[in-house]
Amino acid sequence: MSKISNVLSLKQAQDEKNLEKLNSEVSKLKHERKKFCEQAAKTLLRALDAKDNYTFGHSMRVAYYSLALGREYGLNEEELYELELSALFHDIGKIGVPDSVLLKPSRLEEDEFLKMKKHPSLSYEILQDFDVFQEVAVYAKHHHERFDGRGYPDNLKGEDIPLFSRIILIADTFDAMTSTRPYRKGLSYDIAFSELLEFSGSQFDPGLVQVFTKAMSKEVLKNEETFHLSIIDGNFAKNAA
Numbered sequence: 001m002s003k004i005s006n007v008l009s010l011k012q013a014q015d016e017k018n019l020e021k022l023n024s025e026v027s028k029l030k031h032e033r034k035k036f037c038e039q040a041a042k043t044l045l046r047a048l049d050a051k052d053n054y055t056f057g058h059s060m061r062v063a064y065y066s067l068a069l070g071r072e073y074g075l076n077e078e079e080l081y082e083l084e085l086s087a088l089f090h091d092i093g094k095i096g097v098p099d100s101v102l103l104k105p106s107r108l109e110e111d112e113f114l115k116m117k118k119h120p121s122l123s124y125e126i127l128q129d130f131d132v133f134q135e136v137a138v139y140a141k142h143h144h145e146r147f148d149g150r151g152y153p154d155n156l157k158g159e160d161i162p163l164f165s166r167i168i169l170i171a172d173t174f175d176a177m178t179s180t181r182p183y184r185k186g187l188s189y190d191i192a193f194s195e196l197l198e199f200s201g202s203q204f205d206p207g208l209v210q211v212f213t214k215a216m217s218k219e220v221l222k223n224e225e226t227f228h229l230s231i232i233d234g235n236f237a238k239n240a241a
C-alpha cells in the first residue's frame, strides 16, 4: 500500500513539474509573440514617419490622449495596450493618400477630400491580414464615424461604433485642434474642450467627452512636458507647436 502511494506521489510531483515547465514555455511564447507584434508595429509606423512626419507625431499624441481617456474610463492594462496600438495605427492608411492631398497646406477641394476620406478604410486594409492586428484594423476603420451616424465609412451610429473608435475620434480631433501647423496656430486646451462639448452627442459620444475633459484636466495638473508610450520608445513632446 505504501509502495503504491509512494509511486502516486512521485507521479504527482512529476506532473506538477511538467505543468510548471509548460506554463513557463507558454508565457515565454506569449512574450515573444508580443515582442514580434511590437516590431511589426514599429516597422509600419516608421513607414508612416517616412511618408509624413506630422502624421507620425500626431499618432503618438493621439495614443497619449486616448490612453488618458481610457485610464479615466477604467480600462484594464490589457485593454489599454490594445487601445494604444489602435490609436498608433488609426491613420496608417494615410500612407495611401497622395502627397499632393495629404501635405496640402490649404483647404482641400471636394475631390481631394474624397481621397482623404479613404484613409480609415485604407488603415483597415493595411492591417487586416496580420491576425494580431485584426481587431485594431476594425477600430482604425471606424475612427471617423460620428455619434449621430453621419460619419464615414459605414455611417455607424452611437454605441454601434466600437468604443475604441469613439475614444480615438475624441483624441484625434483634440490633437488636430490643439496642434500648430505651418498655416495656423493651435487652439488652447480650454477652447478645444468647449468645441468638444459643443459637438457632444452629434459628432462625439457625450459620456466620453466628459471623461476626456476630466482626464485631461488631471494631465494638465501633472505639468509634464513629455510623455512616453509602452509600444514605441522615446519621449514625445506634449506641446505640438
Ligand SMILES: [Fe+2]
Binding pocket: 090, 091, 119, 143, 144, 172
Ligand atoms: Fe483620421
